[in-house]
Amino acid sequence: MSNSDGPGGPDNPGGFYNTKDVCRLLGVCRGTLIKMVKAGLFKKPFKFYRRGHHWAKDYVHDWIRQAGR
Template sequence: MHETIGFYTVKDICRILNVCRTTLWRMRRDGVFPDPPEIYGRLLRWPKHQVDEWVLHHWPGPRR
């Protein structure tokens, strides 16, 4: 897997995981989803490579 340069926002991650902001916050609080590195103070941004790797190994995706 190649490393993607850039960052995801909260909105991006919610779209990728198909969850709302509240669920993403709970996932972070419960240690299920990693906190973003502190880059811009209160502005939340996750490195794309970190999120892509987490999704690949930890997220089951939509259940049918």
């Protein structure tokens, strides 16, 4: 995980993954992740003020488990 992954880190609030981390965990590129969101295959991200898009860690791990990845 990136250095910004820790709780309360400057770029990633605790309990959330940023786009880069989600892509790495899913093994997909950013474009594929966007397509997955648009197709309804992956939940839309939260947008934190000036901190980009984030997904709840619990959701990401549950999705990975259910997808069998």
